[in-house]
Amino acid sequence: MAAVRSSPGLDVVQTGSKREDSLINMQSCGQEEGVSGQKRLNTGQRIEWPVDANTQQTNRQSFPQSSGVDLPTYRSPESVEMDEIMAAMVLTSLSCSPVVQSPPQRDLLPGDMECCGGELSDSGSSGYWSWDHGSVSPAPSPSVTEMDRRLSQPTDEGLHMELDQTACEELEARRCKSLSRGAYRCLWPGCEKVLTSRVGMKRHIRILHLGQTTAGCQDAVQSSPLSQSAPSSVWQIHTEHLYQACAPIQVTVSPGSPTLCSWTLPGDVQQKPQMAAPRSRSVSVGEQWLQRNSAPTRSQTMSASPSRGHCSFRKGRGEAKKCRKVYGVERRDQWCTACRWKKACQRFPD
DNA sequence: CCTGCCGGGTT
DNA sequence: AACCCGGCAGG
Structure with missing residues (x-):
């Protein structure tokens, strides 16, 4: 049985039964000051469990707000933004230069995107933070239905981050599989457009799918919560092993563009949001408080002072x-x- | 003396 | 990697 907490004051119990939906019980408990969470099952049993900081954080991303758990029929009012997010994901995917088709010389044009081996940063943009995909394998990609369900759920900031990464992985995997050498196929739903140049594909997505005429795409991605929120989410996720994170977390700030921030994380750490979901461990009042209050601030601190990487001090x-x-x-x-x-x-x- | 935690050893 | 602890520094 997995116990999760969806949001402060709202607890959710999800059993391992096949009839999950009927067994989901939600209860507003207020903000208890205890160390453990507590829950009442529909059997009348009251169960207490230690709550993991990571689990709490992760599940707040996975089951945000009032939706509780995955209710397939629920459509978020925010889903109207999905087109834009989808466009961002497609472009993010596009920015991942296919290793198979890229010989040592990359067709980097002025304003063209970087290879995803290290960064996704679009040199034509500012404020576009990027991921190092590192050792992340594209193989275990979520199913389309799962993707769709996640897309349709109301999302908080953390989920945006997870969506972005997962979607990028999947799109990249699909693209690498389906592409013939040197061709780019548009992965926009319902669009099978194939172009030979990356720039052309970018333009295609911008004009046809985003309805933009000139360089508006990077800005659209930049201004979306998808890109703004991820660093803080990552930070929250990794506070649990912060004392080990001095070396792995690397924040670089481009001197040319003050808002360009590149986060480099090891691949296994990036996958933690998905892997940590079923976990359950004790959490303290302090941990809950920390996650509620200080995590966003810390992300800002990280951005502002990247020199924290030195551990010996x-x-x-x-x-x-x-x-x-x-x-x-x-x-x-x-x-x-x-x-x-x-x-x-x-x-x-x- | 208590506390926090670095550095290094052990499993 | 997870775990433990000696020993140091700050209060």
Whole structure:
């Protein structure tokens, strides 16, 4: 059985039964101050479980707001933006230069996109953060129906990020499979247009699918929550192992364009949102508070001060109460992992 | 002395 | 990688 929390004050229990829908029970519990979550099943049983910080965060992305769990018939009012998001995904996919068809010399034109081996940054844009796909394998792509369901769900910022990445992977996989050498096929739903040049394909998507005449695409992507939100989501996801993240998380800021921010993460870490979903672990009040209050701020801090990558620097004593003080030595099992290992506390970071 | 956590060792 | 702990620094 998997227990999830969809949003503050709204708990959801999802059983492993085939009749999930009928067994889903939602209850507004308010914001309890305890360490564990608690839930009532429809059997009348009351179940308490430790809530994982990652699980909480992840599931807030997966089951956002009032929709609770996957209700197939639900259509979000925000789905009207999906065309735009789809366009962004298609273009993002397009920006991933196919290794199979790209010999050492890449047809990089002025204003053309970068290869996805390292960055997706469009040199013609600003404020377009990018992913390093790293070791992410395109093989396990979600089904079309699942994609559609996710697209139709109301999304918060985190889900946008997940959507973007997953969709990019899938589109890239589909494109790599279906493409003949040197040709680009438009993956816009219902459009099978094949062009030989990347620039032409970009133009095709812009004009036909976005209805834009000139360089509006990057701006559309830039201004969408899809791109704006992802870094903070990533940050939230990885706070659990923050003390290990000094090296893996790399933030680079382009000197030329102040808003161009490139996030480089190891592939396995990027997949964590999907893998962490069924997990369940104890979460503290502090962790919940941290996720609610400080995570967005931290993302901004990350963007503003990328020099944090240096780990050897010993910080002065912060003001925050750490697990040791909050729980005491006698409740050491409730400490965060880092505190138990005498590492820098990641539940109550300074 | 208490606390936080770095650095390094062990499993 | 996960886990543990000696020892150091700050308060």
